[in-house]
Amino acid sequence: GAVVSQHPSRVICKSGTSVKIECRSLDFQATTMFWYRQFPKQSLMLMATSNEGSKATYEQGVEKDKFLINHASLTLSTLTVTSAHPEDSSFYICSARDRGGYGYTFGSGTRLTVV
Amino acid sequence: SQQGEEDPQALSIQEGENATMNCSYKTSINNLQWYRQNSGRGLVHLILIRSNEREKHSGRLRVTLDTSKKSSSLLITASRAADTASYFCATDQAGTALIFGKGTTLSVSS
Numbered sequence: 001g002a003v004v005s006q007h008p009s010r011v012i013c014k015s016g017t018s019v020k021i022e023c024r025s026l027d028f029q030a031t032t033m034f035w036y037r038q039f040p041k042q043s044l045m046l047m048a049t050s051n052e053g054s055k056a057t058y059e060q061g062v063e064k065d066k067f068l069i070n071h072a073s074l075t076l077s078t079l080t081v082t083s084a085h086p087e088d089s090s091f092y093i094c095s096a097r098d099r100g101g102y103g104y105t106f107g108s109g110t111r112l113t114v115v
Numbered sequence: 116s117q118q119g120e121e122d123p124q125a126l127s128i129q130e131g132e133n134a135t136m137n138c139s140y141k142t143s144i145n146n147l148q149w150y151r152q153n154s155g156r157g158l159v160h161l162i163l164i165r166s167n168e169r170e171k172h173s174g175r176l177r178v179t180l181d182t183s184k185k186s187s188s189l190l191i192t193a194s195r196a197a198d199t200a201s202y203f204c205a206t207d208q209a210g211t212a213l214i215f216g217k218g219t220t221l222s223v224s225s
Contacts, residue, residue, distance in 0.1 A: 034212040034213070036215075041220075042217075042218075043203060043215045043216060043217045043218045044158075044203070044215045045215075046212045046214065049211070049212055091155075093157065093158070095212070095213065104148075104207075104213055106157060106158045106160075107157070108156075108157040109156070109157045109158075111155070
């Protein structure tokens with residue numbers, strides 16, 4: 001079945017640095033990628049939607065200059081957390097839809113800890 | 116953005132008992148999906164029910180959907196300790212992102 005590989009699975013970074021999270025669709029073309037954030041003991045909150053070759057659409061309250069999303073190819077989307085702060089510590093997870101628009105495939109998530 | 120609520124927020128039962136979780140949503144949907152998430156881990160897709168379906172079964176799982184009430188329920192029969200996890204419903208409004216409910220944390224003790 002469809003697989004989305006998300007890396008890294010865990011990352012610890014210092015305040016003020018940037019962290020890049022990658023999601024790759026391994027056996028299908030991900031025309032649309034969704035990025036979610038999940039704080040401890042909470043649900044997944046949609047951060048942004050990106051379509052290949054287009055600018056991402058951010059949900060209300062999500063800073064687009066802080067969370068940079070690149071979806072330059074049909075198999076790779078990246079989320080860069082810029083100038084990370086401890087409050088950015090969270091679980092980030094991507095989800096991809098293919099050309100046919102059927103089904104959502106989730107990555108395994110990235111646990112970001114900012115110290 | 117979130118579609119709605121799940122209840123209960125937390126549920127504790129004994130092994131062998133049934134667990135029922137409910138989900139309500141706000142807008143029209145194409146389908147509704149249930150996911151499981153073990154602590155600190157990714158999502159596991161459990162079951163999808165389309166808007167024109169009323170009930171669906173998969174192993175020990177039974178899902179119902181009432182589009183008139185905009186609600187769904189997930190029943191896990193004969194629960195096991197391994198079923199301990201958080202359960203989320205997620206709605207698909209056609210072409211947009213899945214929107215998740217707040218989730219139910221299930222604890223099954225042996």
